[in-house]
Amino acid sequence: MAADRRKASAGLRSWILDPRPTTHDPGSPLGFTLLELLISMTILVLIFVAVLGAIRIGTRSWERGEARAEENQRTRTLMESLTRDLTMIYPLRVKDQDKDVVVFHGRSDSLEFATLPQSYGAEPFSHMVRIVTYAIESDRGLTATVSYPLVTQASGSVESLAKSLDERVSEARFRYLVPEGKPEDKLPPAWRDVWDPSRDESFQAASSGSVSTVGQRALKGSDRLPLAVEITLTMRQERAQGVRELTLPPLVFPVQVGRTL
Secondary structure, three states, rough: EEEHHHHHHHHHHHHHHHOOOOOOOOOOOOOOOOOHHHHHHHHHHHHHHHHHHHHHHHHHHHHHHHHHHHHHHHHHHHHHHHHHHOEEEEOOOEEOOEEEEEEEOOOOOOOOEEEEEOOOOOOOOOOEEEEEEEEEEEOOOEEEEEEEEHHHHOOOOOOOEEEOOOOEEEEEEEEEOOOOOHHHHHOOOOEEEEHHHHHHOOOOHHHHHHOOOOOOOHHHHHHHOOOEEEEEEEEEEOOOOOEEEEEEEOOOOOOOOOOOO
């Protein structure tokens, strides 16, 4: 009996130290075969390639979205700048030889006009009437040249300031909604590619002949400004396939000067 207990305790002690079965079948494998390893590695590689492809597609989509959002923001900023200037056109009269002329020279590819102050800030001359000229330059896109006629007439030392509004603009086409005939004719307005009040001899403002202003000479042409200005912009856009030209829908800016609400 004591011998059996000693054998049992010795067997339990050996099983605790090494719980693996003592018997082994020589025909059963102890690890993975080479084929199983190759299959496992192939599956892992396929999973890694799929995940990497999804990450690359997501990154490219995010980059395209960011670039499109930046383009939209730049276009929105350009529209806001044009709106601030064109909706505040002012019939400023300047001296031209022996007569006064209204500062507005509208052509199909450029536009010059006087506009009210854009802001009343700390910038020099920000509270003065400005003369703005829109034109296309080959290396700067749509540019705005700003001058201050009151300062120039007083000192003659202020130069025109030219800044690029958007270098992506490759072409700008202007049209002008102009009243036809005399007011009593009640003709509908028409769109024109060119409008210059100083060359408008069809109608003279009634006040020009009846009311005289001290220091103001006769008005050359008329003081009729267009009812609206239309701008059609063609912009360059960079895409993966290359650079393409995109023509935006026509933008119409009503001229508010002299309107009655």
